[in-house]
Amino acid sequence: MNERTVNFRTIGNAALDLLFPPSLYCNCCGNVIDESRTYNLCDHCIAHIRWDGSPVKDLGGLKVLRCTEYGLYERTLIFALKYNGKTYIARDIAQIMADRLSLAEISFDVIVPVPMYAAKERKRGFNHAALIGKYLGRLVSKPHLAHGLLRMDNTLPMRGLSPTERSQNVKGKFAINEKYVKMLKGKKILLLDDFYTTGSTALECYSALKRAGAADVYLLAFAAR
Template sequence: MNGARGLAGRLAEHVAGLLFPPQCAGCGREVSNPGTVCGRCWSRLRFIERPYCAVMGTPFAHDLGENFLSAEAIADPPPFQRARAAVGHDGIPRRMIVGLKYHDQTNLAPWMAQWMLRAGGELIADCDVILPVPLHAFRFWSRRFNQAAELARAVAALADKPFEPEALKRVKRTRQQVGLAATERQRNVSGAFRVPNDQEIKIRGRSILLVDDVYTTGATVKAATRALLRAHAASVDVLTFSRVLPEI
């Protein structure tokens, strides 16, 4: 019986592949596997590789030595320990995030998570638990899912790490961050996050990996990190799929 079900499942996948062939996540060309990008789009991706700031993960144009810090990390040290991202945000990664976030393309999350796993290997190895940046309940209701949670769930599954989507709550209904200046972003998310009392046991004394889709100014993940530290997290690292990069 199980063999018959397996055969039926494979047949259904084959038929679906014929009727709806997978398309490149960047340009829509037909590709061999869903969630992948074609060769032309792959060549246009800007993967974030070393050398980069040991804290912020911002890439350097030249190798300045191990553990060298960016001006941002020195002038305005973040509450989290380290931040890493898989790719620069412009172009194809931006379109992938828009597809995941606004067009219900949740099938992209497992593929995006594979890139994040490569970028954040050291952070994932060090963490005890993986959390997404949460949505406010109203926005979750209107969107029906949290794109950060989809990415965090996929990363946790690939890394075989605990996933705790309820451990951090967004208690303040904030404006969309898109289009806001850096100082406006900070005010917008100030006090927006809290660890519920019954969830603190999942946070206290543990190393947390906080996952979001894109790192822009860092205002959101910094506010979320402060809430986790108030709940006595041992440390917080941040992993995102993409990052808005300065010109280098």
């Protein structure tokens, strides 16, 4: 997919937003709502999302925070963003994350999304984690480095892999973008992703950030098991 195709897709999504404003429909089920609904979710869906308010957990030095548990409604939201082109949902997920950060009272310096492999990102037209990170950065007034981390090689889909296979699948596949080393060294990093399962991807990203001199790394995931 070339740059012109990606631009046309972006323009197309913007046009759809004008024709079918996202605040008219529930992000999760598509039922008609009004603009007063929190996160653009209907009463039914917001009541069935399993919100999480537990403390930060430590995973080998990586501090992990989630907004929700992983389930049907949470997966539906992310899949609508990633695979159905409903990029406007990124704004509401960013708001959910901003509220979660406020509740946890976490301080950090810069947002870095988990990267996609470049060819895969070009094919989809966007990196969903980076899109969420862009809106989150605006909400919390923090810099967002969309390409602070790089995925050096393509990986297999994680679904269906065992924990050991997941770890091997991503081992050594992430590196710091040299352009941003000075912006990351000595800083508290908020690593951003949609799902967190075994932590294999997050830990590889954490290792790359620590090698670049990051002082501390938090992972904020929208949903986690």
